[in-house]
């Protein structure tokens with residue numbers, strides 16, 4: 001299980017006596033989070049800093065990190081500390097796994113999304129052009145240290161976006177969690193610890209059964225087939241692109257509608273899901289993609305089998321099913337449904 005509380009970092013790295021520690025940050029986590037980490041624990045370190053945002057999760061930046069590590073004379077005993085959101089955890093884990101055939105790394109997630117999702121479960125990687133997560137490895141962090149203190153400086157928009165993955169946990173696995181979350185608003189939650197612990201334990205339970213996503217783990221992708229396509233389209237076309245969690249929220253609405261159409265989700269449950277998600281995620285001023293704009297993203301989705309689109313859908317709230325074949329026409333209908341809500 002992850003360790004809760006930053007005080008754990010001191011003991012964790014102290015026990016292991018790393019000759020060198022490198023902290024990977026982006027401009028924001030360098031400014032807001034690094035001082036919090038170092039005020040808990042003084043330790044000698046080098047820093048590698050990236051520009052913030054999804055656009056930094058590139059193979060070019062991976063090469064930049066490897067070059068920086070070389071310049072810092074990092075060796076196989078170096079520890080990489082990924083201090084940031086999902087972007088930093090994903091690229092940092094990937095770089096650590098490949099540098100000199102693998103150095104140790106830990107994730108200290110600083111966004112809600114990374115605390116409940118990206119920092120745990122061992123998926124690492126980078127985007128290729130506009131295609132998300134096309135190159136990467138399954139490799140668990142040596143440790144994950146979670147402390148909600150970082151959420152104090154997280155912009156509201158990012159906090160709310162992270163809530164999409166929190167809602168997803170309830171929808172796919174735990175109706176009791178959903179019932180607690182569905183009437184709340186993320187900005188009103190003062191103590192995040194219980195919610196984060198619940199979501200991480202769901203993710204870990206699923207990942208433990210199916211670490212390499214051959215079966216059950218696919219359920220964690222609910223909302224993501226359509227969500228990733230919309231996210232990629234938005235990154236390419238919008239001046240202020242959608243955040244990952246915002247795109248997943250749209251994807252969950254569209255895929256909940258498909259669940260009602262194809263997987264036995266009741267109309268009542270569909271209405272409940274739509275009303276909760278649209279309350280927290282009102283419409284965005286983004287261009288509506290035509291299905292032709294999304295096809296090439298959807299086809300590249302890693303859950304497809306032999307070119308056929310396979311979705312994760314909900315049989316009921318708290319129970320997801322995976323590998324459900326779906327046509328492009330059905331996806332188009334689902335998107336029309338989402339845009340008709342506005």
Ligand SMILES: NC(=O)c1ccc[n+]([C@@H]2O[C@H](COP(=O)([O-])OP(=O)(O)OC[C@H]3O[C@@H](n4cnc5c(N)ncnc54)[C@H](O)[C@@H]3O)[C@@H](O)[C@H]2O)c1
Nearest residue numbers: 028032052053085086087110111113117118123150153154
């Ligand atoms: N590996 C996985 O299993 C997995 C799961 C879900 C998502 N992801 C990936 O995670 C990424 C999205 O992660 P994210 O939403 O955390 O985005 P992010 O890492 O880009 O962080 C969002 C923004 O918040 C800023 N920030 C981070 N922590 C802060 C803090 N405490 N205070 C102030 N600002 C802070 C960052 O600088 C950035 O501008 C996507 O690339 C997605 O593909 C990976």
